[in-house]
Amino acid sequence: MLRIEGLKSGYGRIQALHGVDIEVGQGEIVALVGANGAGKTTLLMTLCGNPRASEGRVLLAGEDITALPTHQIIRRGLAHSPEGRHIFPRMSVYENLQMGAAVSDPRHFDQDLERVLALFPRLKERLDQRGGTLSGGEQQMLAIGRALMSRPKLLLLDEPSLGLAPLVVRHIFEIIAAISRDQGVTIFLVEQNAFHALKLAHRGYVLVNGKVALSGSGTDLLANPEIRAHYLDGGAS
């Protein structure tokens, strides 16, 4: 589904990714973990064309999307729930979801809306509320729901658990599992919360200073003593 080859990218003269190779298979959940500043967010954003890759290639379902403008990449079946959620603050929840469906066939809208609201019943009660006034957890639900409105082939999630209470975190991860299981969406997930992410994922990658340092199945990585020491101390509860 997604194939990243020798990807380099950064901001101006600062290089954040130094040749990354990652593969995400059809229907898989793949987690990317790593310390602050490792380049996880940069990687997901580079997949979307902003910032642009300086070297390497990105293939989505076999097609080279490396040089396409962002909106064209999205139209090819990628959806991103970015770091910081980026809910449109002065639009209602409903309008935010409409924006999520901006590239899809309007005839699907009602059906997709129903599907997303079934996943996040909390949003259903708040359709007319302004995005900016939602709680953090609700905003995260909306960000994921909005991304799902376009019926993506591949869903990118950047730190869906950031800043959420443990109970809500568990709920969000359950929903991610359900999205993968019930809707067959391929998921590429970035997380600080390595424990939850690796438990959920089929496979995982560890990013260190803009390079993949380790990869393997979720269970293997969870059992790896090095990972336990660096990313799971205190988090393995």
Next chain:
Amino acid sequence: MEYFLQQLINGLTLGAIYGLIALGYTMVYSILGMINFAHGTIYMLGAFISLIAFLAATTIGGASVVVALLVALFSTMGFTALWGWTVERIAYRPLRAAPRLAPLISAIGVSIVLQNFTAQAQGARVKPLPPVIQGGFTLMEGDGFTVNLSWMQIIVMVMTLALMAGFTWMITKTSLGRAQRATEQDMKMAALLGIDVDRVISTTFVIGAALAGVAGLMVTLYYGVIDFYIGFLAGIKAFTAAVLGGIGSLPGAMLGGLLIGLIEAFWSGYFSIEYKDVATFGILIMVLVFRPTGLLGRPDVEKI
């Protein structure tokens, strides 16, 4: 009382025209966070195109007044829209990553070019258009003073209302308007949802320009005289209207336009006509000093 009513009518007419121009300022501002200093000259271009189109349609084409007006309306909207698109393309887009001052300078540059081109092509002297739509109603009579509401004033107000209603509908209800608001609130995220942000920005310039073009048409018909310099003053007044209403707020632009029109009419009616522009600019300064967010603006404006 009669005198007051007459100034009210005049002020509302004038304010409608300012409001139409102010919309363009506020739209571009809310999406790019910049004042489009080329906007005033677009209004001037609209005035000239409508004059030329109207005269061509009647004298060469032998069209009736109504047909000629429609020809003038559509050619004005078409040409000003095209010019708005061009301004964005040559003055703003190549400089989007540049320091904020750069596009302002290039925008002033293109407007100077257009202004001088117009002065060259059309002559620097005032152009008259014989009154096209005459007559109206006498609303009230007394003390040797009559209150008139002319057809032209009715047309200006009705047309402005219709345009503003259509525009508001477009922004609040259509997918284009939604894409516009999304781009304005979070450009990066809009792109991540598949919105072609460049196209949305282009459309914003095009719509704002076409509205200013209509304002130019109306002023040509209403006053009957135009020159290549009218864009400057009207531009600053409409800008004042946008700031007074709260820059970035669409209802604010309409409200600000009406208020500026009313203030100007009452000032010239009761104080002195020579100082009417001073009144407007006094308001601009007072708003900037005491309430920079304007009447309906959001308090979280951080861009200038």
